[in-house]
Amino acid sequence: MRHLCNRFRGRFKAVSFEFDKTDTFCSFASRYKEEIRKISFINETPVNTLISESNSSTSDSTAPTNLTLNRRVNRLEAPLSVDGARLVQSIAKLANIGGLPNGGVERIAFSQADCQARKVVAGWMRDAGMRVHVDPAGNLFGRYPGRYSRVPALATGSHLDTVPNGGHYDGTYGVLAGLEVVRTLADNGQRLDHPVDVIIFADEERTMVGSKAISGNLTHEPGAYLSASGESIESCLSRVGGDWSKRSLARLGPEDIAAFVEVHVEQGPVLEAADTQIGVVTGIVGQRRYVFTVEGHASHAGTTPMPMRQDALVAASQLVLAVNTLGNQPGDHVATVGCMEVSPNVANTIPDRVEFSLDIRDLDNACLDRLMVQLRAEAARIAKETGTKISFVSRLYNQPAPAKTHIQNAIADVCEALSLSHMSLPSRASHDAQELSRVTDMGMIFVPSQAGISHAITEYTAPESCVQGANVLLHTLLSLDQHYRCS
Numbered sequence: 001m002r003h004l005c006n007r008f009r010g011r012f013k014a015v016s017f018e019f020d021k022t023d024t025f026c027s028f029a030s031r032y033k034e035e036i037r038k039i040s041f042i043n044e045t046p047v048n049t050l051i052s053e054s055n056s057s058t059s060d061s062t063a064p065t066n067l068t069l070n071r072r073v074n075r076l077e078a079p080l081s082v083d084g085a086r087l088v089q090s091i092a093k094l095a096n097i098g099g100l101p102n103g104g105v106e107r108i109a110f111s112q113a114d115c116q117a118r119k120v121v122a123g124w125m126r127d128a129g130m131r132v133h134v135d136p137a138g139n140l141f142g143r144y145p146g147r148y149s150r151v152p153a154l155a156t157g158s159h160l161d162t163v164p165n166g167g168h169y170d171g172t173y174g175v176l177a178g179l180e181v182v183r184t185l186a187d188n189g190q191r192l193d194h195p196v197d198v199i200i201f202a203d204e205e206r207t208m209v210g211s212k213a214i215s216g217n218l219t220h221e222p223g224a225y226l227s228a229s230g231e232s233i234e235s236c237l238s239r240v241g242g243d244w245s246k247r248s249l250a251r252l253g254p255e256d257i258a259a260f261v262e263v264h265v266e267q268g269p270v271l272e273a274a275d276t277q278i279g280v281v282t283g284i285v286g287q288r289r290y291v292f293t294v295e296g297h298a299s300h301a302g303t304t305p306m307p308m309r310q311d312a313l314v315a316a317s318q319l320v321l322a323v324n325t326l327g328n329q330p331g332d333h334v335a336t337v338g339c340m341e342v343s344p345n346v347a348n349t350i351p352d353r354v355e356f357s358l359d360i361r362d363l364d365n366a367c368l369d370r371l372m373v374q375l376r377a378e379a380a381r382i383a384k385e386t387g388t389k390i391s392f393v394s395r396l397y398n399q400p401a402p403a404k405t406h407i408q409n410a411i412a413d414v415c416e417a418l419s420l421s422h423m424s425l426p427s428r429a430s431h432d433a434q435e436l437s438r439v440t441d442m443g444m445i446f447v448p449s450q451a452g453i454s455h456a457i458t459e460y461t462a463p464e465s466c467v468q469g470a471n472v473l474l475h476t477l478l479s480l481d482q483h484y485r486c487s
C-alpha cells in the first residue's frame with residue numbers, strides 16, 4: 001500500500017498524496033478519488049496502469065490480490081460521467097416547445113417558441129448554479145463560476161432556433177450537452193479553474209446575428225437581419241433582452257473566452273457510414289456562393305435549325321456538368337448547383353436566359369481558388385461553343401475556420417480514454433463555432449446523424465450517441481482547463 005502511494009507521489013509531484021499507516025487501498029482511493037480521476041485524464045499513463053504496475057512489483061504483504069485490486073480499480077477508474085437519462089429527457093422536453101403534430105420541431109428565431117425555449121433553458125441554467133445574462137446581440141450566456149474569477153471562460157453552446165419543419169437535435173443538442181456538463185460538475189461539487197460559459201446563440205439558422213456580433217463580423221445594415229416574418233432586428237432583439245444599438249458591446253476576444261468547443265450532430269452521413277462514434281472536427285469549410293447568368297437568344301423551338309441556336313439552357317446544362325466533374329476531382333471539396341431559373345420557361349421557345357447558383361466548399365482556400373480558375377476556363381469554352389455569354393457574381397464568401405490542433409488532440413485523447421471510436425472530418429455546414437474561431441481557439445465534436453438527415457423532422461441521433469458526445473465534451477473541457485493555465 002505504501003509502495004502504491006509512493007508511486008503516485010513520484011508520478012504526480014504537483015498533487016500531495018498523504019498516506020496514513022492505517023490506510024487501506026479503499027480509504028486511500030476514496031480520499032483522493034477526484035484527484036486520481038483528474039490525473040487519469042491529464043496524464044498519458046492511465047491510473048489503472050500505475051496501480052497494476054505497483055501491485056505487480058510490490059512486496060507489501062497487505063496489498064490486495066490482483067483480482068480484488070482490479071475490481072476496486074474498475075470502480076475507481078470510472079471517469080466522471082454525465083447523467084445520460086437527464087440529458088435525453090431534457091432534449092425530449094425541449095422538443096415539446098414548438099413541437100409539430102408530425103413529430104418535428106419548429107422554433108424559428110425570435111418566434112414565441114424560440115423565446116419560450118430560451119426561457120426554459122435559462123431556468124435550468126439557474127437551477128444548475130449558473131448566472132444568466134443576455135448580451136446586446138441576443139446571445140444568452142449561462143456562467144458556471146470557476147475557482148478563478150478574473151480569467152477567460154471555457155465556452156460551449158449552440159442554438160435553440162430551428163429551420164421550418166426542423167428536428168429535435170440540430171443546435172438544441174449542443175446547448176443541452178453543455179448544460180449537462182455543468183449539471184454534472186455541480187452534482188459532483190466540482191469547479192474548474194476557469195468559468196464555464198454555455199451560450200445560446202441568437203438566430204443561427206438564418207443570419208447568425210448572435211455569433212457574428214461576438215466576432216465583430218456584423219454588417220451594420222439592420223435590413224440584413226430581418227426575421228423570417230419580416231420583423232426588424234431591433235424589435236426581435238428587444239424581445240429577448242438584446243439591444244441592436246449596443247450590438248458592438250457584444251464583441252468578445254480571447255481575454256473573454258479562452259476556448260470554445262461546440263458539440264453538434266454531424267448533419268451528414270460520414271460517421272454513420274464509417275461506424276464511428278465521435279467526429280473530431282478539423283474545421284468548418286470555407287463557403288463561396290455565386291450566381292451564374294447565361295445569355296443566349298430566344299427563338300421559335302420549331303423553326304430554328306439546331307446549328308443556328310444560342311440556347312442558354314444547353315450552355316447552362318454543360319456548365320452544371322462541369323461543376324459536377326470539378327466536384328468529383330480528388331479532395332474534400334464539394335460543388336453544387338441547387339437553384340436554377342430558366343427564361344422565358346416556355347415549352348416551345350428556346351431559352352434566352354438562365355440564372356443558376358453555385359455553392360462550393362472546402363477547408364482550404366487555395367483549393368477553392370483553383371476550382372474557380374478551372375470553372376472560369378470551362379465557362380469560356382462553353383460560351384464559345386454555344387454562342388452564349390456567361391458571367392457570374394459572388395454572393396457569399398466565408399473564410400474556412402480551422403479548428404485548433406491542440407483542441408482536436410484533446411478531443412481525440414478523450415475518445416481514446418473513454419474507449420470511443422473517433423475520426424477526423426471537416427464540417428461542411430455552417431456553425432456558430434466558425435464565428436467564434438475568429439476570436440478564440442475553437443474546436444468541434446460531432447456525433448452521428450441517422451442516415452445523415454438533418455434540417456428535417458426525421459433528424460435523429462441515438463440517445464447513446466448524445467450521451468457519448470456530452471461525455472467527450474465534459475472531459476475535453478476538463479483537459480482544456482489544464483491546458484490554459486490560470487496562474
Ligand SMILES: [Zn+2]
Pocket residue numbers: 158159170171204264431
Ligand atoms: Zn446547428
